[in-house]
Amino acid sequence: DTGVSQNPRHKITKRGQNVTFRCDPISEHNRLYWYRQTLGQGPEFLTYFQNEAQLEKSRLLSDRFSAERPKGSFSTLEIQRTEQGDSAMYLCASSLARGDEAFFGQGTRLTVV
Amino acid sequence: ELKVEQNPLFLSMQEGKNYTIYCNYSTTSDRLYWYRQDPGKSLESLFVLLSNGAVKQEGRLMASLDTKARLSTLHITAAVHDLSATYFCAGARTYKYIFGTGTRLKVLA
Numbered sequence: 001d002t003g004v005s006q007n008p009r010h011k012i013t014k015r016g017q018n019v020t021f022r023c024d025p026i027s028e029h030n031r032l033y034w035y036r037q038t039l040g041q042g043p044e045f046l047t048y049f050q051n052e053a054q055l056e057k058s059r060l061l062s063d064r065f066s067a068e069r070p071k072g073s074f075s076t077l078e079i080q081r082t083e084q085g086d087s088a089m090y091l092c093a094s095s096l097a098r099g100d101e102a103f104f105g106q107g108t109r110l111t112v113v
Numbered sequence: 114e115l116k117v118e119q120n121p122l123f124l125s126m127q128e129g130k131n132y133t134i135y136c137n138y139s140t141t142s143d144r145l146y147w148y149r150q151d152p153g154k155s156l157e158s159l160f161v162l163l164s165n166g167a168v169k170q171e172g173r174l175m176a177s178l179d180t181k182a183r184l185s186t187l188h189i190t191a192a193v194h195d196l197s198a199t200y201f202c203a204g205a206r207t208y209k210y211i212f213g214t215g216t217r218l219k220v221l222a
Contacts, residue, residue, distance in 0.1 A: 031208060042117075042201050042212030043156070056209065091155065098208060099144060099163070104156040 002026060004105035006092050012111045013082055020078045021108045025094030032075050033102060034067055035091040036060065043091055049075060082112045115140050117204050119213035127221050129191050134200055134216045136185040142204030142211075145178050145185045150199045150215070159200075160187075192220045 005024040013019050025032050030051050035043035046065070047057045051072035061067075064082075069075040079086055089109050093102040116139040126132050136145070144163055148156040160169045162178035162185060169176050173196065175188045185202055199217045203210040 033208075033210070035210075040214075042203075042214050043210075045209050045211070048208050050208075093156075101146060101158045101161045102210060103158065104148075106155045 004092055004094050004103050006090075006105035006108050008108055009106060010109050010111075012113060015084060015112055016081055018078065018080045019082060019110065020076055021090055021092075021110075023075045023077070023092030023105060025074070025092070026096075026103060029094035029096050029103075030072060031095045031097070031102075032069055033093040033095075034075070034077050035093065035104075037089040037091055037107070038087075046077075046090075079110075082110075084112045086110060087112045115142060115204050115206050115211045117202060117211050117213040119200075119202055119216050121216060122214060123217050123219075125219045125221060126189075126192050128193055131191065132189050134187040134189075134202075134218075136187070136202035136213055138183050138185075138204045138211075140183075142180075142183075142206065144205045146203045146205065146210065147176050147185070147187055148201045148203065148212075150201065152199075156201065189218075192218075194220050194222055196220050 032049040034046040037043045047067050049069040064080045067077045089107045091107045093104045095102040118137045147159040160176040165180040167178045173190045178185045197220045199215045201215045203212045
């Protein structure tokens with residue numbers, strides 16, 4: 001499978017726990033994005049990497065959230081001290097260059113109980 | 114700041130009918146994208162529209178872009194049940210995609 005891969009697909013965690021998600025982009029894509037989608041809404045931009053550099057973080061990304069992309073390959077999104085409001089689908093996408101369409105992964109559905 | 118609005122939010126239509134989904138955006142957008150999302154699934158890219166007057170067609174779906182009106186449309190011709198899904202348009206400023214709230218389409222047999 002050469003598409004964007006995300007894992008885990010589903011995560012249930014207790015409030016206050018930390019969680020980490022992983023995204024493996026399409027191999028030659030140097031641009032990587034994280035989005036969050038809640039029920040009935042469109043995806044909201046969280047952050048963007050060009051290679052290993054994180055070029056923008058949304059105001060939605062509080063200091064409990066951190067994303068990395070070491071060596072410009074896979075990326076991780078960590079949420080510390082999870083809250084019920086963090087429950088959502090977290091989508092990763094990648095693209096080859098500016099203007100190219102972004103290809104989305106299957107997402108990680110987070111439920112905070 | 115770029116804002117994207119879609120209408121209608123919900124659309125129930127009979128098989129064989131035609132309909133149009135509208136996507137308005139608030140300020141200059143470098144590009145306009147249409148995506149499809151099935152329940153519980155990720156987003157599938159349908160169209161990328163790059164310039165004023167761009168029109169693209171794939172099967173029963175046709176997308177167009179009018180940058181002067183800041184409007185894109187997704188036209189559905191002779192709908193079939195398999196087209197039931199949520200459709201999103203997204204504008205883009207540099208690398209950032211801004212999505213509309215989506216149009217949930219249900220095609221009734």
